[in-house]
Amino acid sequence: MSTRTLIRGGLVVTAAEETHADVLVEDGRIAALAAHGTDAARAWTADRIIDATGKYVIPGGVDAHTHMELPFGGTAASDTFETGTRAAAWGGTTTIVDFAVQSVGTSLRDGLDAWHAKADGRCAVDYGFHMILSDVNEHSLKEMDLLVSEGVTSFKLFMAYPGVFYSDDGRILRAMQRASGNGGLIMMHAENGIAIDVLVEQALARGETSPRHHGEVRRALLEAEATHRAIQLARVADAPLYIVHVSAEEAVAELVAARDKGLPVFGETCPQYLFLSTDDLAAPGFEGAKYVCSTPLRPKEHQRALWRGLRTDDLQVVSTDHCPFCFSGQKELGRGDFSKIPNGLPGVENRMDLLHQAVVEGRISRRRWIDIACAAPARMFGLYPKKGTLAPGADADIVVYDPHAEQVLSADTHHMNVDYSAYEGKRITGQVETVLSRGTVVIDGRAYTGRAGHGRYTPRGTCQYLG
Numbered sequence: 001m002s003t004r005t006l007i008r009g010g011l012v013v014t015a016a017e018e019t020h021a022d023v024l025v026e027d028g029r030i031a032a033l034a035a036h037g038t039d040a041a042r043a044w045t046a047d048r049i050i051d052a053t054g055k056y057v058i059p060g061g062v063d064a065h066t067h068m069e070l071p072f073g074g075t076a077a078s079d080t081f082e083t084g085t086r087a088a089a090w091g092g093t094t095t096i097v098d099f100a101v102q103s104v105g106t107s108l109r110d111g112l113d114a115w116h117a118k119a120d121g122r123c124a125v126d127y128g129f130h131m132i133l134s135d136v137n138e139h140s141l142k143e144m145d146l147l148v149s150e151g152v153t154s155f156k157l158f159m160a161y162p163g164v165f166y167s168d169d170g171r172i173l174r175a176m177q178r179a180s181g182n183g184g185l186i187m188m189h190a191e192n193g194i195a196i197d198v199l200v201e202q203a204l205a206r207g208e209t210s211p212r213h214h215g216e217v218r219r220a221l222l223e224a225e226a227t228h229r230a231i232q233l234a235r236v237a238d239a240p241l242y243i244v245h246v247s248a249e250e251a252v253a254e255l256v257a258a259r260d261k262g263l264p265v266f267g268e269t270c271p272q273y274l275f276l277s278t279d280d281l282a283a284p285g286f287e288g289a290k291y292v293c294s295t296p297l298r299p300k301e302h303q304r305a306l307w308r309g310l311r312t313d314d315l316q317v318v319s320t321d322h323c324p325f326c327f328s329g330q331k332e333l334g335r336g337d338f339s340k341i342p343n344g345l346p347g348v349e350n351r352m353d354l355l356h357q358a359v360v361e362g363r364i365s366r367r368r369w370i371d372i373a374c375a376a377p378a379r380m381f382g383l384y385p386k387k388g389t390l391a392p393g394a395d396a397d398i399v400v401y402d403p404h405a406e407q408v409l410s411a412d413t414h415h416m417n418v419d420y421s422a423y424e425g426k427r428i429t430g431q432v433e434t435v436l437s438r439g440t441v442v443i444d445g446r447a448y449t450g451r452a453g454h455g456r457y458t459p460r461g462t463c464q465y466l467g
């Protein structure tokens with residue numbers, strides 16, 4: 001049975017252009033776009049017509065950095081694939097790329113299979129996987145080739161978290177060399193975790209136990225140093241490199257220098273680094289624990305470099321690093337010792353809105369909004385143009401966005417499975433109204449109409465910024 005949906009009268013915004021156009025959806029894909037009011041568009045018939053007059057019609061968001069159900073810090077991220085992808089849909093994100101984990105002593109295969117088992121049949125929107133390499137050895141290096149052929153084309157390595165995810169420079173170099181040969185993209189958590197652990201120990205010995213010390217010991221210089229080192233190792237390996245969750249101005253400078261040399265080095269930042277700061281981490285009592293993540297929030301002055309990087313394309317992607325832990329019972333594990341606060345912030349539902357707010361405030365253009373939130377992550381991780389744009393043949397992942405609606409972000413109204421909002425009380429102009437995932441309406445005029453299991457595993461190609 002063929003179903004046709006027509007989205008009529010909106011302003012279609014992609015990374016490349018803005019046009020008043022009608023969008024015809026057929027069997028889960030975009031069948032055609034035509035200028036609004038033309039004979040071609042008027043002749044279209046459909047089972048359902050969505051009136052988008054006065055609204056934007058944009059590609060569904062692609063959040064290339066989430067951690068649903070991640071076991072971490074002695075607990076597990078509080079959103080499951082079911083609750084987290086539902087919240088993503090509410091926020092206009094129709095694809096997530098989550099991180100499967102290889103734990104030390106196990107294979108990539110086992111890790112990936114475990115993540116497939118968690119996600120299979122539970123997701124509201126489409127999903128893919130990156131692989132976290134925690135145990136680089138002869139076997140796992142060989143497995144990288146296999147994963148690339150299965151559509152898991154990116155691998156996260158950690159210069160932080162010794163004893164958990166950490167890899168030393170030799171292991172990092174070997175993984176980069178492998179990626180150089182098989183088309184994989186290395187994603188780096190760039191913080192000098194060995195040095196940070198010394199500073200953590202010294203801070204705790206001085207009785208500095210509160211959340212704000214998390215930000216103080218994870219020095220911006222140690223992010224910049226690791227970023228620099230990762231770039232040099234990637235040059236030696238002749239491999240492309242993507243730095244995740246960039247927060248420090250000094251780290252942005254390393255990316256700028258590398259890109260000015262023409263190196264295939266890319267960068268991601270997250271809404272928390274653009275909108276929050278060490279002021280939040282220093283909230284009275286233990287409230288700052290809500291803002292503990294790594295890399296950490298930085299003093300406000302760093303935000304200028306991040307916005308600038310997004311405008312100049314020295315940073316290409318904004319992902320959430322969604323890794324929620326409830327304040328009650330989870331963040332509280334670190335009362336009296338900041339190093340025991342589980343690291344991570346919720347945000348998968350808020351990214352599209354926060355970045356639209358940046359459009360409203362004149363920080364980025366509308367098209368840049370769609371680029372950093374949809375098109376660039378899709379291209380970076382081999383999903384374009386199936387995801388990330390509105391074009392004939394693309395998956396009909398479409399958001400009708402009301403640019404004039406006013407909303408206040410709050411844990412009382414969000415859909416993420418976490419008992420606080422990192423953006424509590426923040427006013428946003430703009431709101432998701434209707435969301436289609438492969439042609440199926442999953443948010444219908446601000447009501448959820450999706451279902452667990454609609455979302456499909458989406459194998460990915462290799463990075464489309466290369467060659």
Ligand code: URP
Nearest residue numbers: 293294295321323343344
């Ligand atoms: O604090 C964070 N970012 N938690 C998630 C794990 C990671 O390093 O991305």
Ligand code: ZN
Nearest residue numbers: 189244245294
């Ligand atoms: Zn990380």
Ligand code: ZN
Nearest residue numbers: 065067321323
């Ligand atoms: Zn992460």
Ligand code: ZN
Nearest residue numbers: 245294295321
């Ligand atoms: Zn992270």
